Amino acid sequence: MNPTVNDSSRGIRIKGVSKVYSGTARPAVDAVSLDIAHGEFMTFLGPSGSGKTTMLSMLAGFVSVSAGSIEIDGRDVSRLKPHKRDLGVVFQQYALFPHLSVARNVAFPLQQRRMRKADIAAKVAETLELVHLGPYADRLPGHLSGGQQQRVALARAVVYQPRALLMDEPLGALDKRLRDRLQREIARMHRELGMTFIFVTHDQHEALTLSDRIAVFNEGRIEQVGAPAELYERPETLFVAQFLGESNGFRGTVDKAAGVLRCGAHALRAPRLDPRLDRAEGVAVVRPERLSLHGDAADVASGRNRLGATVTEVVYVGDRHQVGLRFADGTTGTATHPVGSPLPAMPGECVTVSWDPEHQSIVTGGAGAPVPPVAAEIPADA
Amino acid sequence: MSDTSGGRQGGRDGGLGWGLRTAVALTVLLLITPTVVVIPMSFSGADTFQFPPESWSLRWYRSFFGSEKWMYALLTSVQIGLLVAACATVLGVAVALGLNRSRFRGLGAVRTLMTAPMIMPGIVVAVAVYGVFIRWQLNGTAVGFVIAHTVLALPFVVTAVSTSLAGYDRTMDVAAATLGATAWTTFVRITVPLVAPGVLSGFAFAFVTSLDEVVVALFLQTPDIQTLPVQMYNSITLEIDPTIAAASSLMVTATTLVLLVPQFVRRERRTR
Numbered sequence: 001m002n003p004t005v006n007d008s009s010r011g012i013r014i015k016g017v018s019k020v021y022s023g024t025a026r027p028a029v030d031a032v033s034l035d036i037a038h039g040e041f042m043t044f045l046g047p048s049g050s051g052k053t054t055m056l057s058m059l060a061g062f063v064s065v066s067a068g069s070i071e072i073d074g075r076d077v078s079r080l081k082p083h084k085r086d087l088g089v090v091f092q093q094y095a096l097f098p099h100l101s102v103a104r105n106v107a108f109p110l111q112q113r114r115m116r117k118a119d120i121a122a123k124v125a126e127t128l129e130l131v132h133l134g135p136y137a138d139r140l141p142g143h144l145s146g147g148q149q150q151r152v153a154l155a156r157a158v159v160y161q162p163r164a165l166l167m168d169e170p171l172g173a174l175d176k177r178l179r180d181r182l183q184r185e186i187a188r189m190h191r192e193l194g195m196t197f198i199f200v201t202h203d204q205h206e207a208l209t210l211s212d213r214i215a216v217f218n219e220g221r222i223e224q225v226g227a228p229a230e231l232y233e234r235p236e237t238l239f240v241a242q243f244l245g246e247s248n249g250f251r252g253t254v255d256k257a258a259g260v261l262r263c264g265a266h267a268l269r270a271p272r273l274d275p276r277l278d279r280a281e282g283v284a285v286v287r288p289e290r291l292s293l294h295g296d297a298a299d300v301a302s303g304r305n306r307l308g309a310t311v312t313e314v315v316y317v318g319d320r321h322q323v324g325l326r327f328a329d330g331t332t333g334t335a336t337h338p339v340g341s342p343l344p345a346m347p348g349e350c351v352t353v354s355w356d357p358e359h360q361s362i363v364t365g366g367a368g369a370p371v372p373p374v375a376a377e378i379p380a381d382a
Numbered sequence: 383m384s385d386t387s388g389g390r391q392g393g394r395d396g397g398l399g400w401g402l403r404t405a406v407a408l409t410v411l412l413l414i415t416p417t418v419v420v421i422p423m424s425f426s427g428a429d430t431f432q433f434p435p436e437s438w439s440l441r442w443y444r445s446f447f448g449s450e451k452w453m454y455a456l457l458t459s460v461q462i463g464l465l466v467a468a469c470a471t472v473l474g475v476a477v478a479l480g481l482n483r484s485r486f487r488g489l490g491a492v493r494t495l496m497t498a499p500m501i502m503p504g505i506v507v508a509v510a511v512y513g514v515f516i517r518w519q520l521n522g523t524a525v526g527f528v529i530a531h532t533v534l535a536l537p538f539v540v541t542a543v544s545t546s547l548a549g550y551d552r553t554m555d556v557a558a559a560t561l562g563a564t565a566w567t568t569f570v571r572i573t574v575p576l577v578a579p580g581v582l583s584g585f586a587f588a589f590v591t592s593l594d595e596v597v598v599a600l601f602l603q604t605p606d607i608q609t610l611p612v613q614m615y616n617s618i619t620l621e622i623d624p625t626i627a628a629a630s631s632l633m634v635t636a637t638t639l640v641l642l643v644p645q646f647v648r649r650e651r652r653t654r
């Protein structure tokens with residue numbers, strides 16, 4: 001889980017990279033800068049059309065760079081052909097060679113590097129062991145299941161020890177159970193190989209479980225880069241807050257001097273406000289599991305933020321209750337409540353909602369972007 | 383599902399209705415009748431055409447293989463056929479690759495145009511070719527035959543190769559590139575092996591097209607250069623010689639074999 005960052009000349013450096021496809025006006029990737037450390041597991045996460053594939057294609061060299069530069073291990077590769085970049089790529093649709101056996105598919109990149117026959121055989125056998133496909137060496141790809149085919153593709157992409165492994169939604173074509181298994185296998189391969197992995201997905205769970213760091217893409221830009229916990233606990237934009245997990249949002253105006261966010265008549269405590277946010281329109285974002293519900297407002301400890309709400313529904317989801325809320329200003333939200341303790345209010349009844357200001361993030365909705373109603377959940381498989 | 387959608391299918395049981403079945407049977411009968419008649423006839427012992435034959439012999443095959451005229455025509459046909467197959471395959475692969483990998487307005491029109499020789503009446507093509515070749519002095523030359531037959535065979539090659547290219551996933555080229563292969567290596571090691579069956583059947587079709595072609599060949603023939611079908615035509619207009627039955631049977635067999643080769647190659651690969 002800790003990338004080797006001691007050698008700063010190794011790794012991938014993306015500097016102000018943009019891509020404008022010919023015949024389009026809006027850039028598909030817009031001035032993206034990102035440093036990926038050697039050995040890091042970096043995930044590009046974002047909704048459909050946010051530019052993840054385009055960014056990955058520019059790294060691999062399938063798509064030319066309109067502006068900016070890409071360095072791999074200190075070398076500018078922006079103008080290099082794909083076969084000169086020494087990267088491994090795994091495609092969503094496997095892209096195995098159907099007329100070559102599993103072993104010969106895996107041997108292909110080694111043959112291109114003019115390795116000796118005996119060495120190729122040893123290396124292929126070793127790599128097929130890594131993906132547990134030893135017994136399938138002589139099969140044709142068409143005679144394997146989807147999961148097995150993707151493991152062959154993985155083996156083929158790492159066998160020549162490329163500088164990094166790029167994967168564009170490699171699990172997208174697999175069913176849920178296989179996806180979980182292959183996720184674990186990819187995580188294990190990353191540990192064992194110590195190679196830089198760059199992984200594209202629009203599945204937040206996949207991103208959260210696999211990554212050292214996640215870059216959240218939106219409309220061609222990176223909204224935020226950080227470790228999974230950092231993104232989840234400290235989202236910097238409303239988009240990140242809503243794309244990763246569920247969240248409640250309370251809209252207001254920042255008052256830096258008083259250290260609060262003013263939401264109508266209420267003032268929400270907001271410690272350590274960024275001075276640049278002063279007087280700006282902001283949203284206080286809190287995760288459902290950080291909200292506490294109280295039947296009596298007097299029970300709320302001092303120092304906590306509080307708001308009155310009406311319970312709209314209570315859904316039992318096994319390990320907890322999911323409580324739907326409507327606040328005085330009409331916004332809706334969700335809180336979770338442990339199954340062990342009695343519910344302070346039933347649907348239709350009033351309740352006081354409280355949370356520790358340390359567990360809230362003040363974000364802006366992005367320049368001029370209409371901020372959608374809060375507490376929307378992006379389904380994992382959208 | 384056959385219960386609920388019976389109306390849209392051929393029959394209540396989901397199979398072919400009896401009407402359709404009869405039509406299929408009649409068509410098959412019509413297609414194989416000439417073969418069923420001509421092959422027994424070639425083994426007849428009689429001096430003239432006889433069906434069904436009263437006695438059996440190989441005399442017409444002996445006559446065929448013993449005749450300098452027939453052997454010369456056979457050799458001419460095979461030589462022209464191979465040259466045509468080679469030319470049509472090279473051109474056809476180039477055209478199919480071009481059509482497959484370019485996107486421009488009028489692509490559909492070009493595709494249709496490529497099949498024109500298939501639907502144009504043979505006699506029209508023959509007259510046109512004859513007229514042009516007189517000016518170019520290509521009548522009665524091997525080059526003339528090869529050019530004319532290549533034009534006729536090209537659509538078959540383009541169709542066969544296009545079909546196999548359509549099933550070729552271009553991400554494999556991209557994958558090969560990331561694995562360190564140059565464009566040339568990718569072509570030789572990935573594209574060619576995968577597209578080869580289509581090319582092979584295009585080659586076979588082209589060969590057979592030339593071997594069977596009679597209308598243009600009649601126009602281009604001189605006493606020095608006659609293909610097998612022309613020799614057959616000439617022989618039957620001059621004399622009643624059952625050797626032609628032997629020639630026909632051999633041609634049916636050869637054609638069938640040539641067209642089956644690509645099928646076998648394909649099956650072989652799949653089960654390897």
Ligand SMILES: Nc1ncnc2c1ncn2[C@@H]1O[C@H](COP(=O)(O)OP(=O)(O)OP(=O)(O)O)[C@@H](O)[C@H]1O
Pocket residue numbers: 021022024028046047048049050051052053054055202
């Ligand atoms: N070849 C192309 N020509 C023109 N526009 C393109 C091309 N490829 C992608 N785009 C556009 O660029 C934008 C980003 O596309 P991209 O494929 O990078 O998104 P993505 O994040 O990978 O989405 P998804 O999750 O659906 O795969 C989209 O608006 C898309 O329409």
Ligand SMILES: [Mg+2]
Pocket residue numbers: 052053054168
């Ligand atoms: Mg994509």
